[in-house]
Amino acid sequence: MKNIFLIGMPSSGKSTLGKRIAKALHYRFVDTDKLIVRNENRSIATIFAQSGEAYFREAECRVLRTIRPGNSLVVSTGGGMPCFHDNMAYINATGVSVFLDVPVDVLVRRMVAHAQEDRPLYSPNDPELLKSLQQRYVSRLPFYSQAHIIVHGETSADDVLRQLGEWL
Ligand SMILES: Nc1ncnc2c1ncn2[C@@H]1O[C@H](COP(=O)(O)OP(=O)(O)O)[C@@H](O)[C@H]1O
Ligand SMILES: O=C(O)C1=C[C@@H](OP(=O)(O)O)[C@@H](O)[C@H](O)C1
Numbered sequence: 001m002k003n004i005f006l007i008g009m010p011s012s013g014k015s016t017l018g019k020r021i022a023k024a025l026h027y028r029f030v031d032t033d034k035l036i037v038r039n040e041n042r043s044i045a046t047i048f049a050q051s052g053e054a055y056f057r058e059a060e061c062r063v064l065r066t067i068r069p070g071n072s073l074v075v076s077t078g079g080g081m082p083c084f085h086d087n088m089a090y091i092n093a094t095g096v097s098v099f100l101d102v103p104v105d106v107l108v109r110r111m112v113a114h115a116q117e118d119r120p121l122y123s124p125n126d127p128e129l130l131k132s133l134q135q136r137y138v139s140r141l142p143f144y145s146q147a148h149i150i151v152h153g154e155t156s157a158d159d160v161l162r163q164l165g166e167w168l
């Protein structure tokens with residue numbers, strides 16, 4: 001069965017919904033951020049601080065290519081993954097992609113509510129967080145918009161499962 005890739009901005013719910021979707025479909029679940037942390041044996045924040053973003057993007061690119069097609073996997077990607085190298089092309093060639101298009105103000109609300117999460121590019125204390133996420137959203141939209149399926153709003157796992165129906 002085809003792999004399913006969840007893509008979208010940080011806090012859009014890729015990791016949270018991915019687990020629920022995998023359970024409902026009896027697929028296995030992987031989170032590319034978790035795979036990188038395991039391979040590197042250090043947190044995402046530490047990777048960024050010690051080795052820089054370009055290194056992290058290389059690690060993301062490598063880890064994506066270890067995911068083989070047709071493996072009945074739900075893959076939660078990191079927010080930036082589709083926007084670097086030719087990752088989006090790889091995702092679309094090897095699975096079904098779902099863009100969780102959650103409004104930016106909702107992303108901010110979630111980031112502030114869950115401030116302890118491991119996201120070095122975003123600080124819940126940043127007074128400009130909304131603006132910086134809006135800018136990032138605009139710059140990433142050309143990549144995210146290539147998804148096979150786009151789900152708008154504060155999405156539940158059931159919303160995604162309904163739209164996935166015809167693709168699986
Ligand atoms: N549909 C949702 N409704 C409410 N809160 C959510 C939802 N999806 C995710 N969250 C919360 O937002 C935070 C970020 O979600 P996460 O799944 O880690 O997003 P991502 O992997 O896209 O960055 C988590 O703390 C999670 O509990
Ligand atoms: O937006 C980004 O560039 C990033 C998002 C994070 O993943 P989530 O989208 O799961 O938070 C993580 O990969 C890293 O901090 C970089």
Ligand SMILES: [Mg+2]
Nearest residue numbers: 014015076077
């Ligand atoms: Mg995540």
